[in-house]
Amino acid sequence: MRTVYAISGGVSKFTKARHDKTFQAIVKEAYDYCLNDIGLTPKQGIELIDGSVASYFSDHFSRQLMCGIMTQDYLGLTPKPGHRVEGGGATGGLCFQEAWKSVASGHMDVCMAYGFETMSHVQTWKGNEFIALASDVSFDYPVGGFYSGYYAMMVVRHCKEFGTTVEQMANVSVKNHINALYNPYAQKRMRIGIDDVRNSPMVAWPLTRLDICTMSDGAAAILFVSEEGLNRIEKATGTSIPKVKVTGIGRGTDAMRMSDRPHQSFDDFYAKNSLPNEQNEDSKAHYRELWDKGFRYPGIHSFRAGRMASRQAYAHAGIEDPLNDIDFVELHDAYTSSEIQTYEDMGLCRYGEGGAFAESGKAHVPGIDYGLKLEHEPICPVNPSGGLIACGHPVGATGLMQGVFGIWQLQGTIGKHLGDDTIQIKDPKRGVIHSHAGTGTYVSVSIMEKED
Amino acid sequence: MADNTKTTQEETLDGTVVYSLPFPEDMKDLEKMAPIVIKQPYQINYLHSYGQDSPFFAGLTNKKLLGTKCKDCGHTFATPKLACMECGGDCEWVEMPPQGRIHTFTVCQFGSEEFLPECPFILALIEFDGVDTLFLTRLLGLDSDNPSMDWVGMKVKPKFKRLSKLKPTDVWFIPA
Numbered sequence: 185m186r187t188v189y190a191i192s193g194g195v196s197k198f199t200k201a202r203h204d205k206t207f208q209a210i211v212k213e214a215y216d217y218c219l220n221d222i223g224l225t226p227k228q229g230i231e232l233i234d235g236s237v238a239s240y241f242s243d244h245f246s247r248q249l250m251c252g253i254m255t256q257d258y259l260g261l262t263p264k265p266g267h268r269v270e271g272g273g274a275t276g277g278l279c280f281q282e283a284w285k286s287v288a289s290g291h292m293d294v295c296m297a298y299g300f301e302t303m304s305h306v307q308t309w310k311g312n313e314f315i316a317l318a319s320d321v322s323f324d325y326p327v328g329g330f331y332s333g334y335y336a337m338m339v340v341r342h343c344k345e346f347g348t349t350v351e352q353m354a355n356v357s358v359k360n361h362i363n364a365l366y367n368p369y370a371q372k373r374m375r376i377g378i379d380d381v382r383n384s385p386m387v388a389w390p391l392t393r394l395d396i397c398t399m400s401d402g403a404a405a406i407l408f409v410s411e412e413g414l415n416r417i418e419k420a421t422g423t424s425i426p427k428v429k430v431t432g433i434g435r436g437t438d439a440m441r442m443s444d445r446p447h448q449s450f451d452d453f454y455a456k457n458s459l460p461n462e463q464n465e466d467s468k469a470h471y472r473e474l475w476d477k478g479f480r481y482p483g484i485h486s487f488r489a490g491r492m493a494s495r496q497a498y499a500h501a502g503i504e505d506p507l508n509d510i511d512f513v514e515l516h517d518a519y520t521s522s523e524i525q526t527y528e529d530m531g532l533c534r535y536g537e538g539g540a541f542a543e544s545g546k547a548h549v550p551g552i553d554y555g556l557k558l559e560h561e562p563i564c565p566v567n568p569s570g571g572l573i574a575c576g577h578p579v580g581a582t583g584l585m586q587g588v589f590g591i592w593q594l595q596g597t598i599g600k601h602l603g604d605d606t607i608q609i610k611d612p613k614r615g616v617i618h619s620h621a622g623t624g625t626y627v628s629v630s631i632m633e634k635e636d
Numbered sequence: 637m638a639d640n641t642k643t644t645q646e647e648t649l650d651g652t653v654v655y656s657l658p659f660p661e662d663m664k665d666l667e668k669m670a671p672i673v674i675k676q677p678y679q680i681n682y683l684h685s686y687g688q689d690s691p692f693f694a695g696l697t698n699k700k701l702l703g704t705k706c707k708d709c710g711h712t713f714a715t716p717k718l719a720c721m722e723c724g725g726d727c728e729w730v731e732m733p734p735q736g737r738i739h740t741f742t743v744c745q746f747g748s749e750e751f752l753p754e755c756p757f758i759l760a761l762i763e764f765d766g767v768d769t770l771f772l773t774r775l776l777g778l779d780s781d782n783p784s785m786d787w788v789g790m791k792v793k794p795k796f797k798r799l800s801k802l803k804p805t806d807v808w809f810i811p812a
Contacts, residue, residue, distance in 0.1 A: 203671040309746070310748075310749045312747070313750055315748075322686055322689055323715050326803045326805060327805055328747060328759050330747040332746070336742035337760070338740070340740045340788065341739065386745045387745055388744050388745065388746070388759075390783075439721065441715055441772070442770070443714060443770035443771055443772050444715065444717065444769050445769075445770075446721075446722075446768075447768070
């Protein structure tokens with residue numbers, strides 16, 4: 185595989201409804217921003233780009249098939265190669281990886297990844313119905329298909345297994361909404377407290393409206409290049425572009441029906457699913473104790489796909505101690521509960537410790553007053569952008585949006601792009617993005633590093 | 637005889653009808669125009685086949701809750717799967733135990749459009765002794781206004797619709 189750099193990104197403003205433009209034109213906003221940031225005109229883009237990967241989730245929302253090619257021609261990229269990827273909520277993360285593959289394989293030297301979702305074309309509750317069609321329509325959807333309900337059942341079990349509290353979940357909501365105060369691209373930018381989260385309307389017990397991300401219209405784009413592609417672009421612009429290298433790619437899957445998820449033995453878990461930083465006597469004893477109390481893995485409280493994606497990506501990038509080897513994470517917090525579950529899957533803490541980790545301060549951004557009592561200094565900020573909870577979740581754009589914020593963090597250009605550098609992590613070397621689909625069915629983890 | 641050379645079309649008053657929208661003198665001003673949003677209805681009846689899972693629904697009409705069991709490794713599915721996820725073997729139909737326990741649950745105060753009129757309702761995953769996977773169902777007979785973590789582990793039993801709709805909601809669970 186060849187070295188791949190992610191050299192530029194762009195996002196449209198994420199917002200409730202973008203009736204002013206069709207999906208192609210919203211993508212073009214993000215795409216033009218991405219080109220312009222490295223000094224390329226749209227015309228130069230057409231000349232230099234070898235092909236593309238398109239990312240969008242639902243044909244139902246757009247009531248239009250083949251949106252990918254309609255975007256490709258709107259951008260002027262026909263007749264170059266391209267294809268669409270789809271994998272539920274992880275669509276954007278999968279697109280990131282497919283674009284990486286296109287370059288790593290030698291098939292392209294310059295590949296544009298673009299994604300979007302326009303969810304405002306139907307009412308919120310119809311939108312929830314479309315999303316719930318990403319569950320088994322014979323056995324799950326007809327019982328009361330509702331994603332917030334599915335995640336609520338998962339976190340109830342997490343609470344039961346580990347004693348995770350609703351206040352710990354609310355802590356995530358407070359952090360992410362306050363982070364978004366410094367991100368003008370975000371949809372919901374609010375200073376809130378734990379009580380606000382708990383007092384907002386109950387959606388699916390124990391998840392309230394402020395525990396859950398919102399539907400959104402938006403787009404994002406990222407340009408991937410090989411060494412050769414970078415030379416070509418730098419020759420065209422006459423400038424040197426700061427390099428962000430993609431150093432790790434991982435994916436995992438799990439059964440669509442939550443009811444089908446396995447309940448593995450300790451030995452199976454330890455052999456197949458544990459991370460390098462869990463290969464020690466202390467962690468072994470921690471897990472042995474959980475199993476003695478009746479814990480089984482992954483059950484429905486943990487996302488095995490997220491763990492396997494992390495394991496693969498960490499092995500690829502040579503990460504052995506995630507919490508200390510990673511400088512920031514943009515992860516898929518469609519629910520506050522899933523952020524907590526994902527801390528554990530990604531090995532930022534062990535299974536069973538996610539709730540305590542959420543309120544420790546370790547995942548907060550340094551220098552921001554959250555109005556919370558945090559006992560620990562930040563170590564690895566999670567969702568400095570505000571995550572899905574605050575930015576919004578225009579599905580096909582989401583995983584790419586994470587990548588864009590990741591690139592900007594590693595280039596040290598958050599201040600330039602957001603007009604405020606409060607959430608700029610100080611001199612980060614390595615960032616990780618995590619994209620997640622339907623109750624943990626597809627999960628992708630991608631690792632980016634700054635190269636001097 | 638039909639005139640197939642006619643040059644006008646019959647106009648009707650159904651759907652959105654507009655005689656003319658305000659239009660600027662200068663075409664440049666069109667760039668400031670607000671977006672036009674119309675409604676596009678979309679309705680369809682799918683012919684959904686339960687395929688190899690069909691016997692499960694026949695079971696419900698006979699007040700039987702069926703699962704499947706792998707003929708090779710014995711892995712037992714509370715929600716039927718005819719191919720074993722564990723070993724790839726073929727599965728056969730088996731009846732579930734008469735009682736189970738609440739593995740987890742939630743109360744949906746909101747839901748997808750189709751289910752909004754039924755809110756609030758309780759969704760639960762049920763576990764059974766000797767069965768390796770779970771079953772998604774609705775719970776009745778518990779106060780949805782006062783959900784409690786203590787419900788997890790509660791013994792429950794199935795009840796069946798007398799007039800089957802051939803849907804998984806033909807069965808629901810109540811405290812045993």
